[in-house]
Amino acid sequence: MDVWGTLDLTTAIVRDDLNSSFRRSKKITIEKLPDKVLLHIFSYLSHKEICRMAKVCKKWRLIAYDTKLWKNVSLRPEISGLHVGSLESLLALISIRFGPSLRYIELPIELITHTVLHELANKCPNLTHMLLDFSTAMQLHDFSELQAFPTKLRYLCICLSEVIFMEGFMRKIYNFINGLEILHLIGTYEKIEEEEEEIYEVINVHKLKSATPNLRVINLYGINFVDDSHIDAFSSNCIQLECLAVNYCAKVTGSTLKTLFQRSRRLKCLLMNGTNLQSDYLIQVEWEKCSLQELDITATDLSTEALQDMLTRLPGLRFLSAGQLNGFNDSVLKVWMEAGNPRNLVALDLDSSDNLSEDAIYKFLCKHGHQLWGLGLSGMTHITDSLWQTVLPILTNAKIVVMGTQERLGVNILVDQLMDTIARSCPIVERLELRWDPDNLRFSDKSQKAIDTLRVKCLKLKCLSLSDGRYYEIVKANFERADRMTVVRTLTNCRVSNYYLLSNYKDLVFN
Numbered sequence: 001m002d003v004w005g006t007l008d009l010t011t012a013i014v015r016d017d018l019n020s021s022f023r024r025s026k027k028i029t030i031e032k033l034p035d036k037v038l039l040h041i042f043s044y045l046s047h048k049e050i051c052r053m054a055k056v057c058k059k060w061r062l063i064a065y066d067t068k069l070w071k072n073v074s075l076r077p078e079i080s081g082l083h084v085g086s087l088e089s090l091l092a093l094i095s096i097r098f099g100p101s102l103r104y105i106e107l108p109i110e111l112i113t114h115t116v117l118h119e120l121a122n123k124c125p126n127l128t129h130m131l132l133d134f135s136t137a138m139q140l141h142d143f144s145e146l147q148a149f150p151t152k153l154r155y156l157c158i159c160l161s162e163v164i165f166m167e168g169f170m171r172k173i174y175n176f177i178n179g180l181e182i183l184h185l186i187g188t189y190e191k192i193e194e195e196e197e198e199i200y201e202v203i204n205v206h207k208l209k210s211a212t213p214n215l216r217v218i219n220l221y222g223i224n225f226v227d228d229s230h231i232d233a234f235s236s237n238c239i240q241l242e243c244l245a246v247n248y249c250a251k252v253t254g255s256t257l258k259t260l261f262q263r264s265r266r267l268k269c270l271l272m273n274g275t276n277l278q279s280d281y282l283i284q285v286e287w288e289k290c291s292l293q294e295l296d297i298t299a300t301d302l303s304t305e306a307l308q309d310m311l312t313r314l315p316g317l318r319f320l321s322a323g324q325l326n327g328f329n330d331s332v333l334k335v336w337m338e339a340g341n342p343r344n345l346v347a348l349d350l351d352s353s354d355n356l357s358e359d360a361i362y363k364f365l366c367k368h369g370h371q372l373w374g375l376g377l378s379g380m381t382h383i384t385d386s387l388w389q390t391v392l393p394i395l396t397n398a399k400i401v402v403m404g405t406q407e408r409l410g411v412n413i414l415v416d417q418l419m420d421t422i423a424r425s426c427p428i429v430e431r432l433e434l435r436w437d438p439d440n441l442r443f444s445d446k447s448q449k450a451i452d453t454l455r456v457k458c459l460k461l462k463c464l465s466l467s468d469g470r471y472y473e474i475v476k477a478n479f480e481r482a483d484r485m486t487v488v489r490t491l492t493n494c495r496v497s498n499y500y501l502l503s504n505y506k507d508l509v510f511n
Contacts, residue, residue: 067101189222279306323351352379374400404435438469
């Protein structure tokens with residue numbers, strides 16, 4: 001039973017709360033645990049598991065229905081949420097179980113009705129975070145009678161449909177969402193097929209921006225109709241904007257970036273992975289006057305000249321993701337070191353930057369590696385364990401390290417020595433990923449010693465991702481024997497990124 005796996009986390013609490021008669025008992029069973037200890041144990045379970053626990057006995061049923069366990073609720077079963085069979089069941093849950101304790105809720109399309117939204121507004125006064133998933137919608141419910149909507153929302157995430165126009169619904173909620181600080185509009189980027197289809201603007205961004213003047217964080221992810229005019233619209237009204245993400249919005253070219261920075265003086269984070277940025281537009285931006293600290297230009301096809309111009313004029317860059325750029329070569333690194341200001345840099349990701357030489361990377365890390373919290377040099381066949389063995393002793397402050405490529409190499413990676421060097425050089429590492437193909441990893445019968453050293457010395461390590469294979473199984477078994485069950489993961493279900501170091505990372509997370 002999953003409950004038993006959680007008992008070790010509450011040993012201290014149990015010791016403090018057991019009464020004297022319980023201490024004298026020779027046989028300790030879970031039935032004798034105090035209610036608040038059981039409640040603490042239940043808090044580590046998913047809602048699906050909590051519902052199963054409610055069937056055990058009356059006592060567990062009462063604990064399972066405690067509102068403290070129902071502050072954050074997902075009702076999307078396809079994403080590990082609860083399945084609610086009918087609107088009547090949901091309305092009962094809102095009234096009886098959620099109530100004032102509810103802070104966050106995720107609703108699928110079939111449960112988004114005016115009745116449900118009315119109940120949430122009336123029975124859940126402390127609801128501040130909401131996700132509305134319209135992504136699978138072929139038609140919307142009738143919202144003509146919608147008169148109430150949660151008014152304390154700070155975070156709103158809307159998963160858009162490809163074909164359903166949402167303006168009728170949005171018009172009804174505009175008057176209730178002016179307190180929003182964080183807005184996510186999630187598109188259908190991953191569903192788009194290769195053939196060109198007609199693109200619909202299913203939500204009116206120009207009207208939405210007028211209803212949300214207090215936004216700090218805007219995430220427009222993978223929306224096929226979003227272009228530079230939408231960025232311009234938000235910047236004209238959201239003077240408190242600190243973070244703008246338009247990852248995988250292919251129509252964004254950067255034509256309004258100059259105006260964006262002139263208006264949004266507080267903007268510190270700009271994420272544009274997979275957009276269609278044009279070099280000429282970036283050169284026009286007054287980088288030296290902006291407050292930008294975090295930038296993602298991965299897979300944007302910028303020229304060497306544009307990269308040099310931007311990096312030498314940015315005054316305080318702390319975070320840079322610039323992978324998959326043919327224009328990012330040795331001269332860019334050299335000019336950035338000599339004429340730019342990388343002294344504040346704490347995170348650097350150069351994934352698949354094949355035009356960077358090993359020597360140029362080594363020189364840059366010799367000068368700035370000691371200040372880095374996150375470094376990604378993955379996807380490059382010419383960057384092997386020999387360079388990592390040289391630079392790891394410099395990366396003493398690294399919390400995130402990503403290395404290796406899944407392409408088959410002509411050389412072998414001596415992973416035992418690599419693990420040992422990581423353990424001795426990076427004591428505070430939290431996330432580590434080795435992407436090398438299992439067939440390129442070479443290890444000996446003494447591998448356990450190197451893994452032991454890593455596990456014992458890197459006590460903050462919470463995620464170690466490896467390609468599935470024999471070495472993965474050895475490392476996983478080693479950590480599991482030490483009761484660190486969740487650390488070792490395969491690349492098929494976990495990829496490590498410097499995004500964990502973004503100042504607005506928690507606000508940018510969406511499901």
